[in-house]
Amino acid sequence: MELVIDGKALNHVLPDPGLRRSLALLCSRGVAWCSRVMKSYTRGRQLLKAPIMLSIGDGANDVAMLQAADVGVGLMGREGRQAANSADYVLPNFRHLIPLLFVHGSLCRHRLARLASYSFYKNVAFWAVLFAFQPFCGWSGQAIVDDISAAVYNVVFTALPILMFALLDRHAPDADLLATPRLYQARGAALASSEFWMSGVLLGLAH
Template sequence: MYGDDSVFEEAIIAEYALVINGHSLAHALEPQLEVLFLDLACLCKSVICCRVTPMQKAQVVELVKRHKRAVTPVVGDGANDVSMIKTSHIGVGISGQEGMQAVLASDFSFAQFRYLQRLLLWFITLFNIVYTSLPVLAMGLFDQDVNDQNSLRHPGLYKSGQSHLLFNKRQFFLCTLHGISTSFLLFFVPYGAFSVMVKEDGSQLSDQQTLAVTIATSLVIVVSVQIGLDTHYWTGVNHLFVWGSLTMYFAVLFAMHSDGLFGIFPNTFSCVGASRNCLSETSVWLVILLTTAVCIVPDLFIRSIRVNLFPTQTDKLRRLQQSRKKQRPQEQNLRRVRRTSSRRSAYAFSHQQGFGELITSGKNMRANRISSTCPHERTAPSSNFIDNVIKRTNVVSCVSFGSPNKHQSDTE
C-alpha cells in the first residue's frame, strides 16, 4: 500500500511502545548497535526498560545525551537511581520508603510523583532577574510621586493609600488584564508579521529562533519603556538599571548564540548565530518597533485621558512641582546678576582711626579704570585720597597726644 516507505509511513501514523529487559539491553547498548537502538526507540511513543541495573540506566541516559543533544530530566526514588540521576542534566528525586539517597543526589526533590507536573512548568527566568527586575527594584526604592516638602504640606495625599485606592481588587484585575493583553500582543504581532515576510534573498524568515529572539527583544524593550513611564523621580541608579538591563540583555543574547560558547558547551548553546542573523535584518527591527508601539500606545492614550480629564491630587501637585522647577532657573539667574553688580570693599576693624571715614564713605580703594595709558595717571586719584586720610590721621594723633599735657597744666 505504501510502497518502499511502508515501514516509515506506518511508524508515523501508528503508535508503538518498546519494552526491553536488562539482558536484551546489554546487547543493544553495544557500540555497533547503540545508534540503531536509539533510532528505533525514537520512533516509539514510549520506551520501557525493565529489570535493568543502575549502570544500564545511566548508559541509556548518556546515550540520549550524546547522540540527541537533548536536555535529559530523570526522576528516581531509590538508591538504584542515583547513578542515573547524576548522569542526567536535571535530576529529580522523590522521597519515599526506599530512603533519601535519590533526594540527596538530585537537583529537585518532592514527596509525591504528582508534583512533577508543577515542576515542569518552570522556565528559564533570567529575563525576570537581570533584564526586568532591576529597573522595578530601582523604581520601588527611589521613585517619588511628589517630593517630601509637598508630602508634608498636603497631608491629604495619604488618604488614597489609607482608603486602599492604590491597590485593591479592581487595580489587581486591571494589572492582570494589562499583562495578559500585552503577552498576547507580544506573541501574535510578530507571529502574524513573520507569516508573510521573507528575507531579501527570498528565503523564509519565520523560523523558530527568529521568532523567539524577536519576541524576547520586544518583551525587554516594552518592559523597560513601561518602567520609564511609571517612574516619576529619576536618579542615577534608575538610569543605570534601565539602560544597563537593556545592554545586559543584548550582551547575553549574542553570547548565548556565539561560536565560543558552542565550542565549549555544544549541547546547551546549539543555536549558533541565531541572534546575529535575526537582528541583522531590517524587517525584524520593524517588527520589534511595531510590537513595541502596539503595546505602549494604548497605555499612553489611557494615561493622557486619566491625567488630563480625571486628575488626582497627586497629579495636580506633580504638575505644580514641574512648573516651579521651570521658574527656578530664571530666579537663580537674577540673583547671580545682583550679586555681581556690587563692588564694595570690606575691611577689618583693626585699622587705624582714620580708615573709619573710608569705610563709611563707601568708596573703593581700587584704582579707577581710566582710559589713560600712563600708570601713574591711573593711580593718582586713589593715592591722593589715601594721602588725605593719612594726614587726617596724623592730625588726630597730634591732638590726642597734646590733650593730656593741657589737662596737666590746668590741674597745676
C-alpha cells in the same frame, strides 16, 4: 508508541552500529528510560545523546543516577531519604511529577524567557536615551542621566515590574497546562523567536 528494552536486549543492541542507529532513531522524539543499574543508564544516555536528561528515584541505589542526570527528582519513599537528599527536586508522591513538569516547569520557562526579554528591553531603552543625547553634546560622551539615577536604574526603577510579573503572570491556567502538554513546547522557542526581538530590542529602541 512504546518501546521496552531489557538489559539483555540492550547488551545485544549496543555492540551493533546498525542497531544503535535504529534505536536512537526510534527514541529521537523522547524516551523514558527505566533502569535499576547505573551502568545501563549511563550507556543509554551515551547512545541516545540526549541534551537534557531527567532521572527519578526513591532509594539509595538511585543516588548515582540522580547525580549523573541534568535534573534529578527524588521521591520520599519507604527506602529512606538518600534519594531526596541527592536530588534537585523532592516530591512526596509520584503523582506530583506531572504538575512539576507541565505546570511549574512551563511557568518557569515562560517567566525566564520574559525575564531575558525584559532585561534586553530596559537596557536597550536606557542605552538609546544616552546615545540619542550624544549629537547634542558634540559626541563628548557626557551622560544625560546623573550617576545616582544610573546606579539605581536596574535595582530600583525597573525591578518592580519584573518582580510582579514573576509572581503573578500565568500564560495559561493550570488545568490547560495539564491537559495540553504541547503548551510546554510552544513556549520553548520564545528566546529565538521574532517576539523576543520585537519586545526585547526593537521596542526598547522605540521607547
